[in-house]
């Protein structure tokens with residue numbers, strides 16, 4: 492994958508005692524010119540995306556993230572089983588960030604239309620700055636409560652695929668936002684995402700886990716592929732395992748599906 496810039500940052504990871512933090516609380520420092528140390532949490536995406544190349548240096552070069560490649564490959568393989576060309580897809584990439592998944596979909600797989608979406612403007616700005624030819628359009632919106640104008644513009648794209656990589660759960664995209672995005676995909680369309688392995692564990696009673704488990708065993712999704720793989724390394728160098736999942740939406744999901752499975756906002 493291309494790094495948008497040759498700029499490199501002096502990144503300093505904290506001592507190991509700071510490591511019993513949740514994945515969204517993990518932090519590092521960068522040493523800026525003049526020696527100033529700036530503390531940044533992994534989930535301070537606004538701060539990370541403001542610095543061209545920092546996201547790639549941290550998550551892809553140093554922590555060896557493989558997820559866009561993995562999810563893209565499994566999507567193509569699933570489509571091949573039903574002899575549909577991946578190139579014809581019209582994809583909504585939710586939690587698109589600065590475009591790592593978008594780059595794979597566009598450059599490696601050649602999808603026909605690609606629309607990014609994220610909740611922070613810094614993500615869209617970084618995507619257009621670093622990968623200007625990847626997304627046809629990019630929405631900055633809260634998909635939990637889409638404005639009617641955004642809803643209409645999104646519907647005009649007639650999506651037949653939703654992707655979401657390294658963005659579901661964990662203080663990132665909540666069930667309602669993922670659900671609303673899924674509803675933008677027509678019946679017979681595809682969904683491809685990854686999720687932390689514990690989300691499939693019945694002892695995990697968080698809203699997102701419940702939603703995903705209910706969805707994949709429901710009549711609204713035919714699962715084509717689930718694979719456990721190494722998403723990336725932790726700061727300690729330990730493998731972090733995720734599941735990549737590809738499915739085909741079989742029908743419009745009832746508007747009260749979340750309530751039916753015991754989730755309310």
Ligand SMILES: C[S@@+](CC[C@H](N)C(=O)[O-])C[C@H]1O[C@@H](n2cnc3c(N)ncnc32)[C@H](O)[C@@H]1O
Pocket residue numbers: 536558559585586587588589590591592608609610611614632633634655656657658662663664665668
């Ligand atoms: C780890 S980045 C993943 C970026 C990209 N998909 C990739 O694979 O590199 C997670 C992204 O999800 C976005 N995000 C977090 N919560 C969100 C929400 N509720 N709706 C949309 N995007 C969200 C963040 O702003 C961030 O850009």
